[in-house]
Amino acid sequence: MQVTNMKNATSKPTSESARRSDCPVANALDRVGDKWSLLIVRDMLAGKTTYGQFLESPEGIPTNILSDRLKRMERFGIIKRAAYQKRPVRHDYSLTPEGKQLGIVLRELAAWGLENIAGTKKAILPGSFVSKR
Amino acid sequence: MQVTNMKNATSKPTSESARRSDCPVANALDRVGDKWSLLIVRDMLAGKTTYGQFLESPEGIPTNILSDRLKRMERFGIIKRAAYQKRPVRHDYSLTPEGKQLGIVLRELAAWGLENIAGTKKAILPGSFVSKR
DNA sequence: CCTAGTTACTTGCATTTTGCAAGTTACTGG
DNA sequence: CCAGTAACTTGCAAAATGCAAGTAACTAGG
Numbered sequence: 001m002q003v004t005n006m007k008n009a010t011s012k013p014t015s016e017s018a019r020r021s022d023c024p025v026a027n028a029l030d031r032v033g034d035k036w037s038l039l040i041v042r043d044m045l046a047g048k049t050t051y052g053q054f055l056e057s058p059e060g061i062p063t064n065i066l067s068d069r070l071k072r073m074e075r076f077g078i079i080k081r082a083a084y085q086k087r088p089v090r091h092d093y094s095l096t097p098e099g100k101q102l103g104i105v106l107r108e109l110a111a112w113g114l115e116n117i118a119g120t121k122k123a124i125l126p127g128s129f130v131s132k133r
Numbered sequence: 134m135q136v137t138n139m140k141n142a143t144s145k146p147t148s149e150s151a152r153r154s155d156c157p158v159a160n161a162l163d164r165v166g167d168k169w170s171l172l173i174v175r176d177m178l179a180g181k182t183t184y185g186q187f188l189e190s191p192e193g194i195p196t197n198i199l200s201d202r203l204k205r206m207e208r209f210g211i212i213k214r215a216a217y218q219k220r221p222v223r224h225d226y227s228l229t230p231e232g233k234q235l236g237i238v239l240r241e242l243a244a245w246g247l248e249n250i251a252g253t254k255k256a257i258l259p260g261s262f263v264s265k266r
Numbered sequence: 267c268c269t270a271g272t273t274a275c276t277t278g279c280a281t282t283t284t285g286c287a288a289g290t291t292a293c294t295g296g
Numbered sequence: 297c298c299a300g301t302a303a304c305t306t307g308c309a310a311a312a313t314g315c316a317a318g319t320a321a322c323t324a325g326g
Binding site for chain 2: 019020021022023024025026027028029030031033034035038039042057058059060077098101102104105106108109110111112113114115116117119120121122
Binding site for chain 2: 321
């Protein structure tokens with residue numbers, strides 16, 4: 001009768017459920033306004049689906065943060081977690097329709113960075129990801 | 134011989150100058166990937182220019198964070214600070230061309246929030262700000 | 267001159283988040 | 297049984313956030 005001791009580790013970033021205002025920008029930032037969430041979405045848009053693959057990205061996300069963000073984004077309906085095999089049960093993550101819509105934001109953010117921050121290169125991703133402008 | 138004791142208060146968010154990768158998204162997030170920076174940019178796009186006006190926004194940004202973000206974004210060349218009167222010298226803030234380009238990102242982020250987060254309303258801003266989709 | 271008011275910040279903490287390193291769990295393969 | 301792997305969790309120390317109160321530089325009024 002395994003009780004899977006699920007204490008919370010880093011599970012409460014941006015104080016859940018306390019809406020700062022009804023502004024769509026503020027609310028969007030309360031969901032993905034941090035240094036890591038959108039990088040995970042970027043990786044998923046680039047085709048990555050597993051915990052291990054996210055860890056391989058050059059930015060080096062800490063494991064506890066990755067674990068926390070995956071749970072948070074799942075709660076927010078941005079991503080979906082599902083077992084892709086049992087007998088070692090393994091899960092993978094995928095973007096929900098809502099999550100996929102963040103692609104537009106990502107594309108613009110990437111275009112902005114590419115244009116305004118010296119030394120940035122699109123590489124890494126499949127290529128088609130960043131718009132030219 | 135006033136030495137204006139300018140100790141640093143909260144002046145070092147996202148560890149300055151340590152590039153996480155050369156990805157434009159990661160670099161953009163190191164500049165504006167937090168809960169407040171883009172809200173200030175939103176306010177500036179909506180016409181606000183002074184410290185006091187930023188404080189009036191419904192999200193209630195803490196004064197030390199506002200002060201810090203204004204300095205940070207100025208260092209990054211996203212905004213510009215200038216005296217608009219002397220004898221009580223007063224400054225105001227405005228977006229640089231780079232900062233204005235964030236408008237596109239903001240517009241998409243707002244559109245995403247409006248479409249995917251229940252209870253968000255465009256209001257607050259001049260209106261023309263959020264795209265319809 | 268003295269007092270109140272205003273704008274724009276700075277400072278001091280207490281509380282949260284981060285980030286790093288080291289476990290832990292559940293299996294598989296040999 | 298032992299090594300190996302994927303996916304996490306846990307323990308902290310360090311850094312960022314948020315709140316309340318204090319300060320600097322003036323102006324306006326009495």
